[in-house]
Amino acid sequence: MTTSTRGARTPAVLVLEDGRIFRGRAYGAVGETFGEAVFSTGMTGYQETLTDPSYHRQVVVMTAPHIGNTGVNDEDPESKRIWVAGYVVRDPARLPSNWRSVRGLDEELAAQGVVGISGIDTRALTRHLRERGAMRVGIFSGAAIGDDAAMLARVQAAPQMKGANLSAEVATTETYVVPAIGEKKFTVAAVDLGIKGMTPHRMAQRGIEVHVLPATASVEDIYAVNPDGVFFSNGPGDPATADHPVSLMRGVLERRTPLFGICFGNQILGRALGFGTFKLKYGHRGINQPVQDRASGKVEVTAHNHGFAVDAPLDRDSETPFGRAQVSHVCLNDGVVEGLRCLDVPAFSVQYHPEAAAGPHDAAYLFDRFVSLMEDQRAQAH
The missing domain is CATH 3.40.50.880 (Class I glutamine amidotransferase (GATase) domain)
Known part of the structure; x- marks a missing residue:
């Protein structure tokens, strides 16, 4: 179950399978999601990233700190839907500013039920993934947040990408x-x-x-x-x-x-x-x-x-x-x-x-x- 966070400051927690935890605010939909944590180094093109089917079952961490500046349009998607399992940004744009934009990124994520988190140190998270490797992750927000041990257990029970036929x-x-x-x-x-x-x-x-x-x-x-x-x-x-x-x-x-x-x-x-x-x-x-x-x-x-x-x-x-x-x-x-x-x-x-x-x-x-x-x-x- 997911709900919109537009205009809200709902708490959210990101839990990696090795036990590291980051706490921030919900971005997009409220609820829970699981996938493989990976990072993307692009400073732009987030709409193409989100709609790339290759990201199916992956939670994407954006290394560029400011995401959502140009909003969302109906011309740039690479497919008919967002495929990422979850989305992690440091500093989401408060208002989109682009002549092609028709709605905000947070609004689009919420409309498609994509659970995300904002306000965390994505540089620290990226360094962790570079040192330890891509791993399973869960994002929990709102009522989905439980005690740390229970959330970690759910992440560790999620399927791995190795061996996945998708x-x-x-x-x-x-x-x-x-x-x-x-x-x-x-x-x-x-x-x-x-x-x-x-x-x-x-x-x-x-x-x-x-x-x-x-x-x-x-x-x-x-x-x-x-x-x-x-x-x-x-x-x-x-x-x-x-x-x-x-x-x-x-x-x-x-x-x-x-x-x-x-x-x-x-x-x-x-x-x-x-x-x-x-x-x-x-x-x-x-x-x-x-x-x-x-x-x-x-x-x-x-x-x-x-x-x-x-x-x-x-x-x-x-x-x-x-x-x-x-x-x-x-x-x-x-x-x-x-x-x-x-x-x-x-x-x-x-x-x-x-x-x-x-x-x-x-x-x-x-x-x-x-x-x-x-x-x-x-x-x-x-």
Whole structure:
């Protein structure tokens, strides 16, 4: 049960699974919520963060202290709802100030039943998560607040992110089509594992008609749309549980159809090629992460949202069931794999979000690379 806190100063408590407690005020809805505590380093773009399906079952801590300045509009959401399990901010804006704003962020959180907390030291919380790692958390406000031991016990009983199979919970249940903008040049089947609205739009801008398919789609469903290329989207959860998407991708690789994956799709390609995946200590989340394209040496400022990564060698090409593959991109902060490229089949992926325009256009070339793969395939067919 949740209620609105707009205009109220209802007490709230944040409880981490290791027993650390922060006390503040309710922000958004009053009640209780549980999830994995993660932090996002973006200073702006909170609306896109909140509506990114990849944040399903995660409680997001914003490292920027002042959140809500620009309010909420109806043009920027990446999906039809807020997906975060909870929201943590230090200093919420008292009044939004932006010509596009139609309501306040606290009002939107309350309307969608998202329990949050404000007025806590988010810098101390972020440092704690960096040192101890992402962990389970609960936010309790109003009547949901109990004694500390009881709240901690409930947090420790909540499910962990490791081993969670979540993509089907956020994906579409029915296929839908995003038409090409201008002249139609190609058809792409996009497997929705938690797709953001901007992704098919970026493809549509390049003359691609995008058929967005459910995560449960079969290989036959993919090829029923007669695709020139296949796309695997971002999404939440542990890639080690994603056996069906991995099987689906192997079916595409066997047919040598041009393939592009981002975020969760990158991890799926890693598994399809035979690499393992692992959970990062606290993950990469935000719109200011430096990634190097190893072929050109160029450094891109990129948008991230991932708590898992592909375990692939950086120092050599790898032999896989689908020929040679290499790590194409790497994070300059910690050396984590941020992209894969197949050398003998037309397939590649990146771990970050090229549709998010963090750089703002550093990663736009990846959609053009996908178009080039489809153009080459079409030329070979003729």
